[in-house]
Amino acid sequence: MTDMKSFFMIWCQKNMVEPSFEVRPTGPKHRQRFLCEVRLSGYNYTGVGNSTNKKDSEKNAARDFVHYLVRIGKIPEESLPAGCGTMPGGQGGQQLDSGSSQPGSSRAPRMPNQVNPFMKGFLPQDLGQAYRPYIPTKEEIKQEKDNMESAESLDVNASNHGNWTIENARSKLNQWMQANKIKSDFRFTSIGPDHAKSFIAEMTVYVKELNRNITGRMSGSNKQSASKSCALSIVRQLYHFGVIEAFTGSIKSAKSSEQVAAYPVRISNQLAQRVHECLRELGIEPIKVSANAPIESISLLHPLDDALRKPQRLNLQQPTAVISWSPPVPNWNPWLACNIDEGYLANTSLDQLSDDLLHEYRGRIAGDKSLQMSLEARGKLPIAAMRDEIMRSIYDNPVVLIRGSTGCGKTTQIAQFILEDYINSGQGAYCNVCVTQPRRISAVSVSERIANERCENLGVAVGYAVRFDAVLPRAYGSILFCTIGVLLRRLESGLRGVSHVIVDEIHERDVNSDFLLVVLRDMVHTYPDLRVILMSATIDTTMFSRYFGDCPVLQVEGRTFRVQQFFLEDCIELLNFMPTPSELAKSYGDGGGGGAGRRKRPKDSEVDDEGGEGGALAIGANGKVLEECSNMNQLIDERRYSPRTKLAMSMLDEEEPSFELIDSLIDYIDRQGRPGAVLVFLPGWNLIFGLMKHLQPRRNLVVLPLHSQLPRDDQRKVFAHYGQQRKVILATNIAETSITIDDVVYVIDTCKARMKMFTSHNNMTSYATVWAAKTNLEQRKGRAGRVSPGMCFTLCSRARFERLEENLTPEMFRTPLHELALSIKLLRLGAIGQFLSKAIEPPPLDTVIEAEMLLKEMKCLDEKEQLTPFGRILARLPIEPRLGKMMVLSTLFGLCDPITTMAAYSSTFSEIFQLEVGQRRLASYQRALAGNMYSDYVAMIVAFDMWSRKRNISEEAEIRFCEWKGLQLPTLRTIAEAKRQLLDNLIQAGFPEGSMQVQRFDTQSPDEELAMTMALLCVGLYPNVCLHREKRRVLTTESKAAIIHKTSVNCGGNNSNNIMASSSAGTCFPYPFFVFGEKIRTRAVSCKQMSMVTPIQLLLFGCKRVDWISNNNGSSMVQLDGWLNLDMDPCDAAMILALRPAIQELLVRISEHPDSIGSLDSKFISLLRAIRALCLFEAGDFEIQRPKVPHEVEQHKQPRLDEDSGRGYDAGGNYGMGGGGGGPSRGAGMSYGGGNRGGGRYFNSGPYGGDMNSQSTGGGYRRW
Known part of the structure; x- marks a missing residue:
């Protein structure tokens, strides 16, 4: 060579x-x-x-x-x-002249007078119009710098945004609007059911300095909080554009419902001395603290740590790169992104490969009757009539948008048209088509369908690549279906060897698809020979066409059968349906199921997050406030429907799907005597599981769930046929587009969708069930008419349907941008703000800045705003950056296995426990999995560990185990897949596998490893910290009231003897501090996935600001993040905080050299041992008698002996060996319920929890 x-x-x-x-x-x-x-x-x-x-x-x-x-x-x-080797693209083979009309090559020369397809200002290096700032004078810059340095913030994010907070932004916005004579007001919309309503406030203002509009759009539990958040978004954007200055007054915190009393913390002299010795080895001096109480607050953060948090202006323009691209070239496999070193393909020209493909294809057509029949069937699809027009448009234009009706064949045929055109023109090796799908099941099922149409196996001309699974096609003349996330991760190595990119379902507007459109627009501008085909359902595509320089739009009519549609009142009239008293009496909670009657207001749900507001409103997908009406089921046409139907409608709560009605509809379908599957659309897993339980007694049905988090094998079951039994598929919106289940004839649509909302200033992520948009309902209806005439039962009233919005809100406006920002830097696409300014609808600038500031604080970006080695590791982990940091830190402590399980669990957002219909809280045997740790994550780890051992035995064993413990088998399988991928990512980054050994925890008695695991959990879940007050009540950031979610192990059962349900129990937990996975906004803000932690663990890993302040009574206290108060020696706090820069330094070192974990310097070994000692649960209890927590008196299920090994599992999830099993007995005493976590030391070998010397854990890895 x-x-x-x-x-x-x-x-x-x-x-x-x-x-x-x-x-x-x-x-x-x-x-x-x-x-x-x-x-x-x-x-x-x-x-x-x-x-x-x-x-x-x-x-x-x-x-x-x-x-x-x-x-x-x-x-x-x-x-x-x-x-x-010859050059690709027609240069080394058949050179097409400029006048050729043959649509066989993406390498055709550009026409001399061809207009550039992009408008002025849309170059890859340009800053999008949305973020172009006002240019301040030198004097203004200096004044703003002085203002920034002189002000301090009580808002955890305010220092990043000129100290503008939720409390001072509204008045500033009013002043600015008055000064500029701007007349505008908030436009309120609402989302969610009446009993759990949230509001969205939106305002657009014209900024003369920028010569354009800016928009704020934020959510809240009521109109007042939503408008404050919206005003804050606009003011912060004005600040970052340089239109207004930083806030210079004294910042007042928001009024909280109650003040947090100082919690006593004491560490022993021996432990303090140990930490001092560690700091001396590290050469770090803690902050000097005077003996007198401070007059003003004093930061206790070490200067090296505090320097990371200095506010900076966002750099909106940096050198910009474009993803590298080339057409198919010799010796390169585009799907593996690597050179071909050996074999026939290594030294064969593309012309020879093209001849081989042509000869093979013609031979198959001539000799394969099945292929001939398939080609004939494909020729009857509506899109076949437009084949020549489509190919000419693709040949002549870098970007083409194809808008096709349901059933037209665009998803399966466009890629085949392109490939077959290249093969037939003798240029097959010059064609590789990448097709993106929004979901895994779509990518897999469509690729299988196309392979079947081509009468060949997957992995020949057609393949797929999704998370956890891939069957790649041949290197030349092939089609790859993949999810957008997979494609984005592969872009790090460029898009070499791909001639065409097809983006399907662009109308869904998820954050990844909007991101990909920016990448592709820059690429086709730089590489005009690349061909991009956008495909969409029959919606308004004007925005997409304009975004790509008014690219051509082709309309393809579909071939769907007639679908008879029944709205809710039609269904009731048809069935003569009337809710039963038992149905009306049901009040299903978070655990699943839905009732026909109005949900009762729970007694312990009186806490609201930011105050309440009366008046229920009719709402749409974008939450538009339509009219003051709490139940639109009452608005029916009395001329068309009977009084009985009117009565039944008025009794149904439109926000809660009636399982009885769905059951009756399935009965009606059965009575028709016509075969066909039933597809039921539901908003989430809880309702899917509840309806599965409701339909379970019916033996003539095969009830199958279809959810994005289900493993592929479970998803594939929906495509199978089940003989005489009727198939009922319970699906989320995953079944709306791209996939065809060929026997679906009936659709039952609850008309709901689950939406994620995020506000940056308080890191509030909430989930709401909203009305789906009309476009969604139209797509769902079309599922019933793909293969034959069908029926669609739309379970909303006609009045509701008429008031629905056309489209849902784009995801980029309602999701954190941290992961997206990391991807931008990983792909070297320039400044984060500059890139996102080019989005089809750019997100608010303040959310962009929030994402960048977080990455800087985490040391993912250096001073030049480039990725650090640590940032590169996190960018390659498909999880939220904080969870990735938690994983990397865990390798230092030999706890990577359980921490990765937790990260996988957090990233799936799936429920691990099954709740019976009508059950609102976990059963006692489910709560007992947490042992004495008061942690949903511990319960999950214990359950996962027990399930893993059962899985190794047999599928039957794992199914029986999940039924016994009430666990969701699909969720466990998904967590296992995600965990394996995350561990593989760390291994590929160079981390030693010895740091990933499986851990076994003792949840019934003190466990050093488990305590350290809980401390690391603070890293991944911050800023989600809350303080328990009483019963279910907790306080979150800045003392905002919330409640414990009912599905938490920390929310006890209904037994009056249970400490979690007892009003006289006082403090229910050994420590009142918790971290949690997510917030759910229902009637109140509730905290899910909660885990108890200690104040010292929060000092080390779970706070951003630590101040020494004076108390009202003249004493002083240590305050975390402006609201959590600790009664502790400020010198001890400063000493503990001085360890944080050393932790950060060690994190940077192992990111640069991951294999150095097993051979750390002695000073870092001392650091890790000191951290372990501080993270013990009793480390801060020296000479403090904590309130003792009584044992839970409920008796759970008796332990069951495993047939395979003689192990006995207790209710807490621990295990002990029976007989002569040979191994440590852990939990062999079969302890039930909570233990005494009160005062005193747990370990007998000293105040540090036993011998802290390093110990060998096998595999050549030493855990410190």
Whole structure:
């Protein structure tokens, strides 16, 4: 093989440019490859090559860059050394002249007078219009700097935004609007059912300094809180644009419902001395604290730690790169993103490969009758009539938008049209098509369908790649279906070898699809030979067409059968339905199920998050307030429907789907005597499971769930046929588009969707069940008419339907942008704000800044706003950055296995426990899985560990175990898949597998490893911290009231003897501090996935600001984040906080050299041991008698003996060996309920919890 690197180096010398080669190992050590990237100054391209050794990877990278230089005309092709292979795209094969109309090549030359498809200002390096700032004077810049340094904030995020807070922004907005004579007001919309309503406030104002509008859009539990949040968003955007200055007055915290009393914390002299010795080794001096109480608050953070949090202005413009691209080239597999080192493909030209593909395809057509029949059937699809027009448009335009009705065939046929056109023109090897789908099931099912149409196996011409699973097609002349997330992660190595990108279902507007559109728009501007095809349902596509420079839009009519639609009143009239008293009396809670009657207001739900507001409102998908009416079921046409129907309608709560009605509809369908599956649309897993339980007694039904978090094998069951039994599929909106279940004839639509809402200023993520949009309902209805005439039962009134919004809110406006920001930096796409300013609808600037500031605080970005090694690791983990940091830290303590399980659990947002119909809280045997740890995460880990052992026995064993413990088997399987992927990512990053050994915890008695695990959980869940007050009441950030979610192990059963339900029990927990996974906004804000932690654990890992302040009575206290108060020695607090910069330094070191974990310096070993000692639950209890927690008196299920090993499991999830099992007995005493976690020391070997010396854990890894 010719040495292309020498040729490349000679060319560089002649042109006086210096190439930069960067080689790094990739993959696990047992199958390691080397990736080389080469760059030249002045060229916006990165050459990539990889191989099993560094030398060949450099040669391959040089070859890639040389091919790029040929494509742009810098190197004549004929000057290439012999044996380098012909150039792709028609240059090395059949050269098409400029007048050719043959739609066979994406490499056709641009027409001389062809208009650039992009409007002025849309270059990749341009800053989008939405974020172009006002240019301040030097004096203004200096004044703003002085203002910033002089002000302090009580808002955890305010310092990033000029100290504008929820309390001072509204008045500033009013002043600014009056000064600029702007007349505008808030437009309120609402989401969620009447008993759990939230509001959205939106305002758009014209800013003359920017010569355009800016918009704020925020949510809250009532109109007042929503309008305050919206005003804050607008004011912070004005600040970052330089239109207004920073706030200079004294900042007042929001009025809270109650003040938090100082919680006593004391550490022993021996422990303090140990920490001091550690700091001396590290060369760190804690903050000096005077003996007198402070007059003003004093920060106790170490200067090295506090420096990370200094506010900075956002840099909106940085050097911008575009994802590297090339058409298919020799010796490159685009689906593996690597060079082909050996075999037939390594040295074969694309022309020869094209001839092979043509010969093979013609032979199959001639000899395969099944293929002939398939081609004939495909020719009858509506889209077949437009094949020539579609291909001409793709040939002539970089971007084409195809809008097709349901059943037209666009999803399955467009990619095949392109591939077959290339093959038939003798250029098959020059074609590789990547098709994105919004969901895993869509990518897999469509690829299987196309492979079946082509009468070949998956992995030949067609394949798929989704999370946890992939069957890749051949390297040339192929089609790959994948999710957008998979494609975005593969873009790190460029998009080489892909001729066409098809983005399906662009109308769904999820955050990844909007992100991908920005990437593709920049790419087609830089590489006009790349072809992009956008596909959408029959909605208004004007916005998308304009975004791509008024690209052509092709309309394809569908072939759907007639679908008879019945609205709610039609269903009731048809069935003569009347809710039964038992149905009306039901009041299902969070655990699943739905009742026909109005939900009763729970007694312990009186706490609201930010105050309440009376008056129920009719709402739509975007939450538009329609009219004052709490139940639109009362608005029916009395001329068309009987009085009985009117009565039944008035008795139904439109916010709660009636299981009895759905059951009656299925009975009606059965009576019709017509075969066909039933597809029921529900908003979430809880209702899916509740309806499954409701329908379970019916033996003539096969009831199957369909949810995005289900493993693939479970999802595939919906496509199977079940003979005489009727198939009933209970699905979320996953079944709306792209997939075809060929026997669905009936659709029952509850007309709901689950929406995630996020507000940046308080890190509030809430979930609400909302009315779906009309476009969603139309898509769902179309599912019934794909293969035959059908029926759709739309379970909302006609009055409700008429008032629904057309589309749901784009996800980019209602989700945190941290992960997206990391992806932007990983792909080298420039400044985060600059990139997002080019989005089809840019998110508010303050949310962008919040994301960037978080990444800087976490040390993911350096001072030049480039990814650090630590940031690169997090960017490659498919989880929220804080969870990724938690995982990396856990490798230092040998706790990566349980922490990764927790991260996987948090990333899936799925329920692990099953609740029986009507059951609102966990059963005692489910709560007991947490032992004495008061943690939903511990309960999950214990359950997961027990299930894993059962899974290793047999499928029957795991099913019986899940039924016994009331666990969701699909959720456990999904967590296992996600965990395996996360661990693989860490291994590929170079972390030793010895740090990932499986842990066994003792949840009934003190466990050092479990205490450290809970401390690390603070890293992943911050700022979700709450303080328990009484019963279910807790306080969250800035003392905002909330409640414990009913599905938490910390929310006890209904037994009056249970401490969690007893009003006289006082403090129910050993420590009142908790971290939690998510907030749910219902009638009140409720905290889910809660885990008890200690104040010292929060000091180390769970706070952003720590101040020493004076109390009202003249004493002083240590305050965390402006609201959590500790009665502790400020010197001790400063000493503990001085460890944090050292933790950060160690985190940076292991990110640069992950394999150094097992051979740390002695000073870092001392650091880890000191942290372990501080994180013990009793570390802050020196000479303090904590309130003792009584044992829970409920008796749970008796332990069951495992047939396979003789292990006996107790109710707490611990296990002990029976007989001569040979192993440590853990939980062999079969203890039930909570233990005494009161005062005194748990460990007998000293105040630090036993011997802190390092111990060998096997595998060559030492846990400190």
